[in-house]
Ligand code: HEC
């Protein structure tokens with residue numbers, strides 16, 4: 407009675423909104439913890455369209471088998487996950503099963519989230535139900551071509567590749583290492599980008615974190631190999647990279663890594679970032695596809711230099727015709743920020759282009775030139791304009807110009823003449839979203855086989871049912 411009277415009085419004092427608010431079954435601490443975990447999991451990166459409302463979905467993601475659209479995961483009852491129970495939410499996040507029982511495509515990284523504990527997934531549920539504003543807007547449904555439109559085929563894929571076991575107990579490890587493993591292998595899903603994939607697009611566990619192509623960018627080897635990986639980085643440098651996206655003289659984050667740092671890693675508690683660094687640094691060394699295993703690491707290559715003596719005093723029209731095209735394009739478009747000799751600025755805001763992992767990996771060099779860098783952290787907004795911009799003609803470089811520029815940089819600041827093999831066709835490929843590997847064709851064939859296997863299985867089950875019915 408007393409409580410009801412008190413509530414009534416309170417309701418009189420607090421107008422409108424409070425009276426209309428739905429029941430609040432979760433306490434604020436759980437919702438806050440759920441928000442932190444959702445940030446660590448970077449749900450935002452995929453479930454928010456460019457300039458769209460947070461978590462309202464609609465981001466179109468290209469996959470080897472067609473375009474997949476992320477869904478609205480705000481608590482909208484009609485268009486979002488407002489009707490999801492905690493169990494249904496957990497099944498979607500960790501098993502890839504939607505509330506209506508349909509299978510999700512693994513573009514949603516449930517294979518990593520499967521590592522998360524019940525308590526953490528429930529806290530995320532509390533956050534999504536109570537901390538995310540509902541957006542009552544539908545998203546375009548995903549429609550993949552046959553046989554990928556048979557979502558049931560994902561059952562076969564999951565049976566093969568979804569590991570639902572919790573992480574193996576490792577009692578000899580420190581609490582810090584275990585926390586790092588839990589975050590890196592679960593919420594932060596490093597392996598979905600840094601681990602190469604097999605013929606059926608599954609992560610190749612035997613080459614864990616040894617580097618993989620993700621769209622136009624290459625997520626490099628981050629095992630502890632001193633030459634092929636990041637064995638030469640200190641723990642503090644890994645923390646700094648995840649927090650700010652920059653370690654002077656080693657690497658900067660652009661593309662999907664910049665996005666993950668802006669939206670997710672830069673918001674993690676320093677203790678959690680240290681734990682991730684401790685875990686990552688402890689991984690066994692591995693040499694990934696195309697990695698050098700001896701000699702200087704990718705952070706130790708190249709030196710300052712320029713070809714100004716060749717292009718100075720020669721008419722521009724002459725320079726852009728011959729072998730000096732790369733040097734001319736560099737001088738006209740890049741030197742203003744990165745220095746005439748690629749030395750960068752002393753505060754490293756404009757990084758040096760030698761001793762820079764991006765000048766060693768041709769794909770990332772091309773992606774940087776075409777797509778630029780855009781990253782927001784507590785350190786500020788880091789921005790390099792894209793030069794592949796078709797609309798803004800001032801910044802536009804052609805495939806031939808970009809190829810010449812990349813080759814100039816690979817010789818001047820990178821591994822040297824032998825690496826300078828970039829063709830305009832390779833540039834066009836990155837412009838179109840990344841190299842199409844023959845894995846994709848294989849994957850397609852594999853998917854057809856997988857779907858056939860599922861179809862056979864269904865026929866088999868139906869037969870058995872019929873027989874059972876006949877008996
Ligand atoms: C790498 C991209 C990516 C990330 C990160 C991601 N999702 Fe998804 N998610 C998707 C895509 C794509 C779909 C739709 C897949 C489909 O249609 O099969 C999806 C579907 C879902 C669904 C099913 C909704 C429905 O009914 O259709 C839920 C629930 C969901 N995600 C929750 C989450 C949560 C919670 C997180 C963070 C812990 C998260 N997702 C992170 C890409 C992502």
Ligand code: HEC
Pocket residue numbers: 590594595596597598599600620623624625626628636644647656657658659660661662663664666682686704763764770
């Ligand atoms: C969404 C994809 C994605 C996820 C998730 C991701 N990375 Fe990355 N990572 C990349 C890409 C792409 C690059 C290359 C960026 C560049 O050179 O501008 C990169 C670069 C890096 C580098 C720099 C390596 C070098 O030599 O330049 C480190 C270190 C790194 N990632 C660590 C991690 C860790 C640790 C995690 C998980 C906590 C993680 N990444 C999660 C895509 C990702």
Ligand code: HEC
Pocket residue numbers: 651652657658659660736739740741742743744755756757759762763764765770771774775779788789790791793811
């Ligand atoms: C307006 C200044 C500006 C211009 C012009 C510019 N850059 Fe940059 N560049 C930057 C900034 C800022 C960064 C990011 C630094 C960071 O991530 O901390 C960057 C980063 C890079 C990186 C490293 C990217 C990575 O992912 O690691 C490369 C390579 C690069 N620039 C090459 C070029 C080339 C080639 C040109 C000319 C076509 C160019 N830049 C023109 C400002 C500029």
